[in-house]
Amino acid sequence: METRFETIDGRSTQFRLLLGVLVLLIIAGLWSTWVMYWEGLHVTGMNNRVPWGLQIIMAVFYVGLSAGSLVISSLYAIFGKKEYKPFARISVTLAILFLVAALLSIILDWGRPDRIFVPFQYFNPFSMFTINPFLYITYILICVVYLWAMFAERAKLIPVIATVAVVWAIGVHSGTGAIFGFVPRELYQSALSPPSFISAALSSGTAMMILVILALFRFTKRPLDEELLVRLGKLLGVFIFIVMYFIAVENTYRVYLPQSHHAGMYFLFGGIHSVVFWGGMIFVGMIIPVIILFNKRTGSSIPWIAFSSVLVVFGVLCERYLIVVPGQLAAPAIFPEWEITYSVIEEGAVTYTIGFLEIVQAVGILAIISFAFVLGLRFLKLLPTEARSLEA
């Protein structure tokens, strides 16, 4: 069976309507960026104690989504599973676009996005904020070559470049985890954050790919063998268990050791973020999807798999929030034996509410890559005519 790829027609009203809506969202995102730049970042929910808000959460979320896309393509490119070839081009394209979204989120979040070229002039090779953009940009380039190899059907080059991309992706995700793990803050500092970041990346990315594949094939009315998605669903279930394991180890360690016991308890039971932890991430994002995916009946039903994929993406978004925010909310122990009873700034535990403009900006960035993806479908041969498992 030879997989044929084609462009989409792009003359339907829905297609034009979709592009129009995306353009409006992009304009809204640019508007909020403009306001944030000219008014100052105090118009967001951020402050001196919580200087990293929604855009950093989204950046690490996008980096994670990129991983899962690459995994789907490597099933074909490295492990030779030809039945996944129909999804290979879409997944590498998304791997690139999600990384672009991550970079956009980081740069538009700067206090001075006009100094975009400063990092090219001066760089500190020991900063995770230098190491990561370097990894992201090189990773994007590797993926571009990878995509080109697939367009050119270079059968010998594909597994080589795919392996390079996967190895590089491990660097990308470990580096992203290290932005938080390698900082002397009680709820950030952890050697486990790089591997834990990879595992959450794999689960959210796989879930997102299931949803994208399903949406693309359904909307363009292409034949899709459901068995393929059922298998991806099983893979997703395994990834969720790995994330659960890392989260269990990390939190047990924190609560067990006297030096971090207090911070660990604050994380698990200390505020709204604890509701996000237990309710959003653990229950909605992990337990329910695992039950659905490993149940014989629901695990092989496409609507149920799609539903659990939505829950997993939501759960990992919660997990990204939990990586970024609670570490800033917790009171830093400047005087471990003492308590600060009065100060002119906020010294104890604080709160952070995501600002409206931050949300508009995040939606705008998502619209930018969605717009690029839709145009990609229109002008590049990304979509297969059909997807069938080999036995069928």
Next chain:
Amino acid sequence: MDRRKFLRAGGIALTAPAFGCALQVPSTDESAGSGHTSSGQRWGMVVDVPKCREGCTTCMDACRAENNLPEPEDRRLDVHYIRKVRITRKHTAGELETPLPLLCNHCDNPPCVQVCPVKASFKREDGIVMCDAHRCIGCRYCLIACPYNARFFSYTEGVESPQNPDFPQRAHGVSQGCTFCSHLVDQGKLPACVTACEGIGARALIFGDLNDSDSEISRIMATNRAQGLREDLGTEPKVYYLGL
């Protein structure tokens, strides 16, 4: 898109940042970090905690005037290079409160310098840690990394009419923090907070050269048990607290 077009587009994407660099006019002197300091000095401060007066804000006021910091409006956004706090022992909470100032500790191993992607945060040869407002991109990683909450971000514009015309206006969207008043120290003067504290006769702040064995600060350090904050973190702070 055929292969040639694909490659050409990729080539443009690759080389564009390089041209961007070439066009960019350097905004800061590369040597700013190590310039105008005589070698061998290591500035530090001792806070004599029992001498710090309850309810007194002299050091904060002097700092704000010297460094053109805006008047406090919002606890969440205000910039305080030095701030007075009151602390109490956890187990005897409320019974006995001790006032003391917190400021940048000018660490020997400053986490803010380690994480800064563009080397805008730097440590001078004389140990003063500061942020180059002309280079800072405003990523706020230093605020995240500082274990003392001593870095602040310019969320809003600076003051409309600067109180101190000799000191540059605040830029918005960049990181800042105490500089030990490096502009005064380089003229052989004391930081504004230290002068002000001496001015009211409290003398709770002692500033000097830790490498000079004859300096007052070195004599205090040699004969007293002064401690830095969170020395367990390995940051090696150079603001020491006496009598804490």
